[in-house]
Amino acid sequence: MSQTTPLSNTLSSELTSTLRDAIITGEIPQGAKLSETRLSKELDVSRGPLREAIRRLEGMNLIQHVPQQGARVVTMSMDLILQIYDTREALESKAGSLAALNMSSQEIDQLHRLIDAQSKHMRENSGAFIPAESDYAFHETIIRGSKNKVIERALLRELYNLIKMFRYQHEFARNSTTNSLIEHRQIVYAIEQRDSELAEVTTRRHIAHARERIQRRMQQQEPLQ
Amino acid sequence: MSQTTPLSNTLSSELTSTLRDAIITGEIPQGAKLSETRLSKELDVSRGPLREAIRRLEGMNLIQHVPQQGARVVTMSMDLILQIYDTREALESKAGSLAALNMSSQEIDQLHRLIDAQSKHMRENSGAFIPAESDYAFHETIIRGSKNKVIERALLRELYNLIKMFRYQHEFARNSTTNSLIEHRQIVYAIEQRDSELAEVTTRRHIAHARERIQRRMQQQEPLQ
DNA sequence: ATTTCAATAAATGTCGACATTTACTTAAAA
DNA sequence: TTTTAAGTAAATGTCGACATTTATTGAAAT
Missing domain, CATH: 1.10.10.10 (Winged helix-like DNA-binding domain superfamily/Winged helix DNA-binding domain)
Structure with a gap:
């Protein structure tokens, strides 16, 4: 048995x-x-x-x-969260490019379902944020889709917990305008086309934008310790 | 006291x-x-x-x-070592670009000393490989010079041990022709110029070449398990 | 001979106690 | 009052033993 x-x-x-x-x-x-x-x-x-x-x-x-x-x-300093996002940009852009090569069509379907749900949520709650769980699910699907266990572990086991901690404890770090949804669509498009270079660039920019938002909001609003 | x-x-x-x-x-x-x-x-x-x-x-x-x-x-498979090098490429290219921005001049001096020693070693033992310790020291100096503790930890604590294990146990994986020394010089030049984009590109290519060598030699010589 | 099952052996998981180091409190001295 | 030092309390590091699960052995049945 x-x-x-x-x-x-x-x-x-x-x-x-x-x-x-x-x-x-x-x-x-x-x-x-x-x-x-x-x-x-x-x-x-x-x-x-x-x-x-x-x-x-x-x-x-x-x-x-x-x-x-x-x-x-761990104490989350301004310096640390920016270092985390630099690392995330390097790893997740690579994950994106690999995902374009290695994702199954079932996994791509899953990306579409997640995006549709996010889109629906945005329409119904005008101007709302993407729910954190849905955003995580989107990124996790791509990361696993890369089929690279080393990157997967580095991101999901060692960076995402810290990012979740940061987001959970700082409201201003919550996602993200309609821009994020557009960028999610661009990433899925690139993966769908099996265009690894485009997937790498769109993913990199998506993370870089998130980093910039954090840096901007932190400077004006609440200087973390 | x-x-x-x-x-x-x-x-x-x-x-x-x-x-x-x-x-x-x-x-x-x-x-x-x-x-x-x-x-x-x-x-x-x-x-x-x-x-x-x-x-x-x-x-x-x-x-x-x-x-x-x-x-x-852990069992080192062909698949795993290539995944490790993909991850290393993503992380260390970022470390290179950050090092160009953040390294102290003392650290850059240290890079020169390491390169000179490598150069001397190559001249005296014609066509020899760069000693593993010297190669590690070179890369570690750059990684620490990035001043990004997250990348540093991911590379030195989680990837380099695996790489050392691989190299130690597979002679054919030992470094590296004169090419490596030339590439080291290119990286140091970029860092010296504080040209982060060039440092990112030269580092990326250096790692990618190492990955290609491994892939090539593994296919012909000894198919790891 | 092969398979199945029971009994045994061994290994991992967990606990409580002791040893040693660190942190704290209190008293004495400056 | 401030500082120093001794003594005490508490915390981390380590050990050995017990509990429970897994692996192995051997015998019985097919």
């Missing part, structure tokens, strides 16, 4: 998800110390699995660990 | 380095299982720090961990 998904994940991986979400939402705030003794009491687990979860979150860039001092949630 | 570097690192971080090196050199071969019970006896440590080290190596892409089954050293 074939093996199905395990009913009980390991405690360590449960803790990883729990803490990750708590960090993204800000329930555990930036810069906060993750005290092992306190958390183990609060969550009613021993320190072993907790330490493993913390090591994993370290690998996801969500936590910084100093030997003999403990672990702290 | 100011705090100096600690005399005794934590056991867990010692183990991380030890295992990392053993994996890179192939002392622990690709695909091998990292049995906790066996390793804890061999290295005479308890399983706690060992498990933490394994989690860290997981974050460095050197190990794959399956719950309830244990950890195995």
